[in-house]
Amino acid sequence: MNYVPHTEQDQQAMLKSVGKNSIEELYHDIPADLKLKRDLQVSGGLSEIELRRLLKGLADKNQHLDECGSFLGAGAYDHYIPAFIDQLLLRSEFYTAYTPYQPEISQGTLQNIYEYQTMICELTGMDVSNASMYDGASALAEAAVMACEQTRRKEFVISDAVHPEYRETVQTYTESQNLTGKPVAFKDGVTDLEQVKALVNDKTAAVIVQYPNFFGNIEDLKGLAEIAHAQKALLVVAVADPVSLGILESPGALGADIVVGEGQSFGNPVSFGGPHIGFFAAREKYVRRMPGRIVGATVDSNGQRAFVLTLQAREQHIRREKATSNICSNQALNALAVNMALSAIGKQGLQEMARQCLQKAHYAFNRLTALPGVEAAFPGKPFFKEFVIKLPQDPERVNEALFKEKIIPGLPLKRFYPELGNALLVCVTELRTKAEIDLLAERLGGLK
Amino acid sequence: MPEKLIFEKSVPGRRAVVFPELDVPALDLDSLIPKELQRKEPAKLPEVSENEVVRHFTRLSQMNFGVDTGFYPLGSCTMKYNPKINEETSRLPGFARLHPYQPEDTVQGALQLMYETTVDLSEIAGMDFGTLQPAAGAHGELTGMMIIRAYHQSRGDVKRTKVIVPDSAHGTNPATAALCGFKIVEIKSMPNGEVDVEALRKAVDDETAGLMLTNPNTVGVFDPNIQEIARIVHDAGGLLYYDGANMNAIMGYARPGDMGFDVIHFNLHKTFSTPHGGGGPGACYVGVKDFLVPFLPKPVVQFDEDQNRYYLDYDRPQSIGRVKAFYGNFGVVVKTYTYLRAMGGEGLKRASGNAVLNANYLLSLLKDHYHVAFDRTCMHEFIITPKNLKDTGVRTLDIAKRLLDYGYHPPTIYFPLIVDEAMMIEPTETETKETLDSFAEAMINIAKEARENPELVTGAPRKTIVGRLDEVRAARQPNLRYTE
Ligand SMILES: Cc1ncc(COP(=O)(O)O)c(C=O)c1O
Numbered sequence: 001m002n003y004v005p006h007t008e009q010d011q012q013a014m015l016k017s018v019g020k021n022s023i024e025e026l027y028h029d030i031p032a033d034l035k036l037k038r039d040l041q042v043s044g045g046l047s048e049i050e051l052r053r054l055l056k057g058l059a060d061k062n063q064h065l066d067e068c069g070s071f072l073g074a075g076a077y078d079h080y081i082p083a084f085i086d087q088l089l090l091r092s093e094f095y096t097a098y099t100p101y102q103p104e105i106s107q108g109t110l111q112n113i114y115e116y117q118t119m120i121c122e123l124t125g126m127d128v129s130n131a132s133m134y135d136g137a138s139a140l141a142e143a144a145v146m147a148c149e150q151t152r153r154k155e156f157v158i159s160d161a162v163h164p165e166y167r168e169t170v171q172t173y174t175e176s177q178n179l180t181g182k183p184v185a186f187k188d189g190v191t192d193l194e195q196v197k198a199l200v201n202d203k204t205a206a207v208i209v210q211y212p213n214f215f216g217n218i219e220d221l222k223g224l225a226e227i228a229h230a231q232k233a234l235l236v237v238a239v240a241d242p243v244s245l246g247i248l249e250s251p252g253a254l255g256a257d258i259v260v261g262e263g264q265s266f267g268n269p270v271s272f273g274g275p276h277i278g279f280f281a282a283r284e285k286y287v288r289r290m291p292g293r294i295v296g297a298t299v300d301s302n303g304q305r306a307f308v309l310t311l312q313a314r315e316q317h318i319r320r321e322k323a324t325s326n327i328c329s330n331q332a333l334n335a336l337a338v339n340m341a342l343s344a345i346g347k348q349g350l351q352e353m354a355r356q357c358l359q360k361a362h363y364a365f366n367r368l369t370a371l372p373g374v375e376a377a378f379p380g381k382p383f384f385k386e387f388v389i390k391l392p393q394d395p396e397r398v399n400e401a402l403f404k405e406k407i408i409p410g411l412p413l414k415r416f417y418p419e420l421g422n423a424l425l426v427c428v429t430e431l432r433t434k435a436e437i438d439l440l441a442e443r444l445g446g447l448k
Numbered sequence: 449m450p451e452k453l454i455f456e457k458s459v460p461g462r463r464a465v466v467f468p469e470l471d472v473p474a475l476d477l478d479s480l481i482p483k484e485l486q487r488k489e490p491a492k493l494p495e496v497s498e499n500e501v502v503r504h505f506t507r508l509s510q511m512n513f514g515v516d517t518g519f520y521p522l523g524s525c526t527m528k529y530n531p532k533i534n535e536e537t538s539r540l541p542g543f544a545r546l547h548p549y550q551p552e553d554t555v556q557g558a559l560q561l562m563y564e565t566t567v568d569l570s571e572i573a574g575m576d577f578g579t580l581q582p583a584a585g586a587h588g589e590l591t592g593m594m595i596i597r598a599y600h601q602s603r604g605d606v607k608r609t610k611v612i613v614p615d616s617a618h619g620t621n622p623a624t625a626a627l628c629g630f631k632i633v634e635i636k637s638m639p640n641g642e643v644d645v646e647a648l649r650k651a652v653d654d655e656t657a658g659l660m661l662t663n664p665n666t667v668g669v670f671d672p673n674i675q676e677i678a679r680i681v682h683d684a685g686g687l688l689y690y691d692g693a694n695m696n697a698i699m700g701y702a703r704p705g706d707m708g709f710d711v712i713h714f715n716l717h718k719t720f721s722t723p724h725g726g727g728g729p730g731a732c733y734v735g736v737k738d739f740l741v742p743f744l745p746k747p748v749v750q751f752d753e754d755q756n757r758y759y760l761d762y763d764r765p766q767s768i769g770r771v772k773a774f775y776g777n778f779g780v781v782v783k784t785y786t787y788l789r790a791m792g793g794e795g796l797k798r799a800s801g802n803a804v805l806n807a808n809y810l811l812s813l814l815k816d817h818y819h820v821a822f823d824r825t826c827m828h829e830f831i832i833t834p835k836n837l838k839d840t841g842v843r844t845l846d847i848a849k850r851l852l853d854y855g856y857h858p859p860t861i862y863f864p865l866i867v868d869e870a871m872m873i874e875p876t877e878t879e880t881k882e883t884l885d886s887f888a889e890a891m892i893n894i895a896k897e898a899r900e901n902p903e904l905v906t907g908a909p910r911k912t913i914v915g916r917l918d919e920v921r922a923a924r925q926p927n928l929r930y931t932e
Contacts, residue, residue, distance in 0.1 A: 001531065003721075014808075015805070017813070018805070018811075020825075023804065024801075026808055027670075027804070029824075030670055034674070034675070036701060039700070040571060041571050042572065042791075043792055044788055046792075051789055054789060055782070058557040059540040059541070059542025060542055062546055063550070063555075064544075064545035065546070070547060070550075078545075080465075080467075084501070091505075091509035093509040093510065093513065093516070094512060094514070095530070095723045095724075095725050096517075097726040099724070099726070101522075103914070103917050104909050105912055105913075106726070107508070108509050108511040109727065113727075117928055121929045122491040123491045128926075128929065131727065132728070134728075135772045135774075138583070138771065138772045165770055165773040165774065169770045172768055172771055176597055176628045247481060248486065249484070249487050253488070269779070270545065270546065270548070271543070271778055271779040272558050273776070274777040274778050296923070296927050297922070298918045298927070299917070300914040300916060300917050301915030301916045305450060308917045312923075316623035319623070320623060321622035321632045323623040323626070326589065326626075328584065328585065328619075328620050329584040329730040330728045330729075333723075333729060336726070342494075343454050343464070343494050343501045344464040344501050346463055347493040349467070349493075350493055355470075359474050362475055362480055399551060408547075434472050
């Protein structure tokens with residue numbers, strides 16, 4: 001393909017106007033010994049016909065979620081995406097725009113973000129939200145940094161029941177600023193409050209947990225908030241599965257100070273882990289320390305309501321090294337998908353979606369734990385749509401065996417939690433049917 | 449007409465989405481979730497029909513301006529045409545419907561695509577290997593600067609706490625270095641836009657961790673002293689970080705790796721044609737020289753030749769760790785890969801050459817009508833200012849707003865900070881000569897209007913859906929969400 005429109009005559013006319021004889025001459029600032037004297041070894045030059053063939057060939061080497069019954073979750077969730085969403089995301093006025101620096105011709109993007117911010121506040125029970133972060137993990141990392149800045153303390157306490165890849169990201173971000181995360185163990189599948197109490201003191205900036213946690217269990221946010229607040233530390237809550245907020249009490253109502261998470265569940269495909277969309281919300285008093293873009297409503301020269309990027313004195317292009325974060329481009333189009341999905345799913349729809357996840361997950365839990373040798377890892381703990389079971393066999397083997405039958409039973413936890421042995425994290429969304437769950441139980445039960 | 453908020457269209461009981469009947473026996477909610485953990489008040493999401501949702505977002509799209517709407521010469525952002533085939537390929541279910549935790553054997557095509565993209569971008573960069581984990585340019589900077597930090601620490605060289613950043617740098621550079629715990633040493637640029645080599649020489653010492661540089665720099669100039677700059681930093685024991693936001697100027701002509709850079713990022717949503725999405729998702733490649741490969745974020749995509757199999761390598765004890773969950777903005781990487789295969793090495797070089805030609809051509813049309821900040825051959829972008837129109841009272845902001853009336857997206861304005869009233873113009877290679885001619889005509893007209901009828905310019909825009917916004921009010925009385 002060639003996306004350069006110029007003819008030979010165009011080029012000649014333009015070079016003439018510039019006063020040069022060739023394009024090569026335009027590069028005279030590059031020292032001769034730095035010029036690349038060979039062709040780039042990048043294969044290509046394909047037509048669209050060939051590109052389609054090539055990419056289809058690569059895609060066909062993968063097995064995707066429509067070709068199997070997947071019970072994988074762990075931060076990337078296969079939920080229903082209404083048909084209209086992708087058609088509207090392909091409106092190129094949306095997807096070929098840049099960050100809305102010129103509000104007069106960017107009201108579409110800006111109003112979308114304002115609506116999205118409102119929805120995130122509604123879901124999380126927070127006062128303010130930003131325009132988006134790269135993903136849930138980096139949002140949590142920035143929340144940890146922000147809590148330390150806000151409290152001027154250099155330590156935080158983070159639960160082992162937070163998504164392991166979120167914890168790793170937090171570690172990467174905070175380590176370079178000499179901030180220390182103290183891990184708290186979990187007990188019976190939830191954060192051990194006694195240990196939290198023992199670890200939190202007047203040096204603690206934040207207590208960080210996930211809700212529902214990585215195992216799908218529901219943390220005692222109220223209890224955690226009390227412990228944190230008693231030492232003037234913040235409660236930072238990560239929500240990797242915000243569908244749960246259709247049923248669960250909002251973190252804000254339970255005392256959270258900063259709520260971050262992953263919005264992929266709403267309108268965004270799993271897409272091998274990205275692009276997803278981090279959300280970032282907080283109590284109003286922290287707004288001037290928040291990272292990222294924020295959109296506000298104001299009026300235009302005719303006095304009518306309009307939207308604009310605001311509170312930019314926090315940001316890198318104004319504050320440079322004193323900025324609250326370095327984030328610039330974020331995940332605006334994914335936020336648009338979230339807005340579209342939540343608009344269509346709506347107030348009742350979200351409750352229904354959450355109810356179906358909850359009920360199907362419990363049906364699956366009851367079927368699976370009734371199998372001989374299969375046990376609940378954390379019996380009696382309330383969970384939302386994910387749960388952990390212990391298998392009599394190595395779950396990697398089980399996955400291999402069942403994959404031949406087009407079933408992915410879940411995520412073996414050994415790679416993250418060797419101490420949990422043959423544990424498998426199972427996720428059930430509203431898209432899984434009773435028949436698929438029954439088949440999973442049947443095949444799992446049939447394994448030797 | 450402004451569009452109502454979706455919340456303002458809400459009517460209790462109205463619905464768009466319906467779910468199938470629950471096909472498993474329903475258990476009593478209270479037996480599953482203790483009452484005190486149940487939500488007391490449902491989130492106030494809109495209650496609207498599907499038709500209304502679709503009209504709402506269609507209407508919002510009409511209040512936007514994208515590359516497909518018209519010319520978008522936003523400097524430093526490389527708003528080139530976004531090929532539509534990229535949108536198609538990235539949506540193939542074999543890519544879009546892959547779960548990140550699927551067994552590796554079931555995602556060989558995806559891993560191959562990531563591997564080949566990494567190898568190709570490394571070839572373009574002149575680096576040895578890289579990662580696609582960061583989600584955008586600034587995220588790549590963070591990754592790269594953490595790699596530099598980890599490198600010094602691995603050698604016990606812990607006093608290297610300073611990072612040198614020219615005053616022409618993009619704001620993300622100093623913000624990133626600070627986020628990595630570095631102190632920033634700013635050095636002034638020379639009047640011709642180049643790094644002040646003497647100032648650099650004075651700035652480096654045994655506490656220098658590295659230098660962050662954009663080349664071509666943010667004023668559109670290729671710094672001819674780059675080898676000297678690299679030598680000064682390396683001799684002092686520091687490393688060189690390359691902000692690749694401006695790579696669109698030099699693909700196939702020169703490679704940052706050959707210039708002496710040790711770490712580099714590319715914004716895939718600039719040079720490599722993936723759309724910007726109104727503020728993301730972008731994607732990013734970070735490339736490094738061999739000696740820094742051990743520090744790359746994990747996992748790293750590898751190819752096992754013996755087994756002819758791609759895999760994710762987590763066993764990397766010196767890695768800086770992760771910068772996000774999973775493996776990067778994979779869906780965007782598919783678009784990059786499609787573009788690479790569409791262009792090939794030759795096509796990429798042609799793209800850069802014509803991007804530079806377009807910029808110089810447009811500059812030649814405008815230079816008699818505006819003040820040119822750096823009067824020399826430019827790379828893919830250049831800066832002009834209305835200094836020559838000062839007595840008219842017309843400022844850069846006014847010109848930008850007037851351009852809206854002419855149907856153009858304005859250039860980047862007031863950046864870089866070192867040029868007063870900067871207008872940074874980057875036409876990209878995908879624009880025709882006619883488009884550039886018409887844009888130049890509009891700009892020249894505006895200069896004329898400024899002299900003859902300045903109110904026409906200072907009162908702009910008039911044709912947009914909203915007028916100029918009260919930004920002071922937005923910041924003083926923040927209204928950041930809808931409430932009933
Ligand atoms: C020179 C330069 N550096 C860094 C960035 C940041 O890139 P991103 O928005 O992808 O994070 C930009 C983007 O505006 C840029 O122009």
